[in-house]
Amino acid sequence: MTQDKPVTSLQSITSLWSRQSIGTKFGIAISFIVLVVIAGLTFVTVSREKRTFQDELTGNAEQILNVLAYTLREPLYLSDINELQDIADIVQANDDIVVVKIYSETGTLLIDTTSNIVSFSQAPDVLGVLITQLEIDNQYINDQPDVLVVGRPIMVGRQLIGGLVIEFSTLSLQQNLTEMYQQTFGIAVISIVLAILLSQLFVNRILLPLRELSTVTELFATGDYSHTVRVQSEDEIGQLGTTFNRMASAVQKRDNEQIDQLEKQLVEVQKARDVAERSDQVKSSFLASMSHELRTPLNSIINFSKFLARGMMGEVNEQQQTTLQEISTYSEHLLSLINDVLDMSKIE
Numbered sequence: 042m043t044q045d046k047p048v049t050s051l052q053s054i055t056s057l058w059s060r061q062s063i064g065t066k067f068g069i070a071i072s073f074i075v076l077v078v079i080a081g082l083t084f085v086t087v088s089r090e091k092r093t094f095q096d097e098l099t100g101n102a103e104q105i106l107n108v109l110a111y112t113l114r115e116p117l118y119l120s121d122i123n124e125l126q127d128i129a130d131i132v133q134a135n136d137d138i139v140v141v142k143i144y145s146e147t148g149t150l151l152i153d154t155t156s157n158i159v160s161f162s163q164a165p166d167v168l169g170v171l172i173t174q175l176e177i178d179n180q181y182i183n184d185q186p187d188v189l190v191v192g193r194p195i196m197v198g199r200q201l202i203g204g205l206v207i208e209f210s211t212l213s214l215q216q217n218l219t220e221m222y223q224q225t226f227g228i229a230v231i232s233i234v235l236a237i238l239l240s241q242l243f244v245n246r247i248l249l250p251l252r253e254l255s256t257v258t259e260l261f262a263t264g265d266y267s268h269t270v271r272v273q274s275e276d277e278i279g280q281l282g283t284t285f286n287r288m289a290s291a292v293q294k295r296d297n298e299q300i301d302q303l304e305k306q307l308v309e310v311q312k313a314r315d316v317a318e319r320s321d322q323v324k325s326s327f328l329a330s331m332s333h334e335l336r337t338p339l340n341s342i343i344n345f346s347k348f349l350a351r352g353m354m355g356e357v358n359e360q361q362q363t364t365l366q367e368i369s370t371y372s373e374h375l376l377s378l379i380n381d382v383l384d385m386s387k388i389e
Contacts, residue, residue, distance in 0.1 A: 099182065147170075149166065247278060
């Protein structure tokens with residue numbers, strides 16, 4: 042059952058997508074492409090902006106760190122806490138600097154601009170120990186979510202006299218990124234709206250001729266070839282409409298030719314029918330004439346020959362009687378043949 046649910050969901054999405062119009066599909070596709078493009082461009086731009094800001098901030102931090110470390114060498118060597126505090130306060134006045142920390146050579150915190158506590162008896166600070174253990178000219182850099190922490194040991198010659206840590210604020214970067222996200226969101230909304238409008242215009246440019254073509258095709262299927270498609274462009278849609286009009290014209294011409302041919306054939310059939318009817322009338326007249334002209338004389342011959350053979354018209358000898366009987370027999374046979382011919386003709 043668990044495996045069937047994703048398949049069912051996919052089928053539902055596919056069925057829903059298949060029921061949408063071409064305009065809706067095209068608008069969704071364009072919007073998705075615009076979102077992907079804007080998201081990609083935003084990611085690349087934000088990454089580049091963030092990397093550039095971090096490089097600039099790191100470069101400025103290293104420069105300030107080196108200058109301040111050089112400035113702090115003398116008061117730190119002389120353990121002049123007041124001058125160290127004054128210098129730290131001056132540096133702290135920079136809006137991009139969150140805190141300045143100065144350590145002794147043992148890693149003990151001497152100056153912290155976030156508090157006014159100054160003491161030489163504090164236990165070594167973990168970060169201070171880490172900074173003072175760095176080699177000469179090495180720097181500590183730690184990029185945290187809201188601050189960039191940089192530090193380095195302070196040397197006089199090769200003698201370690203303390204350490205320096207400065208925390209730089211990255212809020213300006215966050216503000217820039219927030220503004221960039223807002224601008225990107227606004228651009229994305231405007232781009233999607235424009236993309237949808239342009240896609241609808243483009244789709245209507247395609248769909249209207251296709252809908253007209255579909256309507257004319259339905260009429261075409263019913264046998265109505267009088268309608269044609271309006272061709273308003275020379276692109277693929279226009280070429281399709283032109284080709285359809287040519288096909289409709291060719292089909293209409295062919296049907297007209299077939300209709301003319303059928304009408305001619307009907308005329309010829311009617312003529313042949315008239316000829317056949319006249320022939321039938323002639324045959325009927327012929328049969329009626331034959332029936333009268335042949336049967337009547339034969340019947341007379343048969344009857345008179347019988348009368349003569351019987352001696353009703355006077356005495357006849359034996360030879361004459363035989364001849365008269367033969368005449369009667371052949372006449373009856375001929376009459377039978379004539380009747381058969383006439384009967385067959387009537388059946389036909």
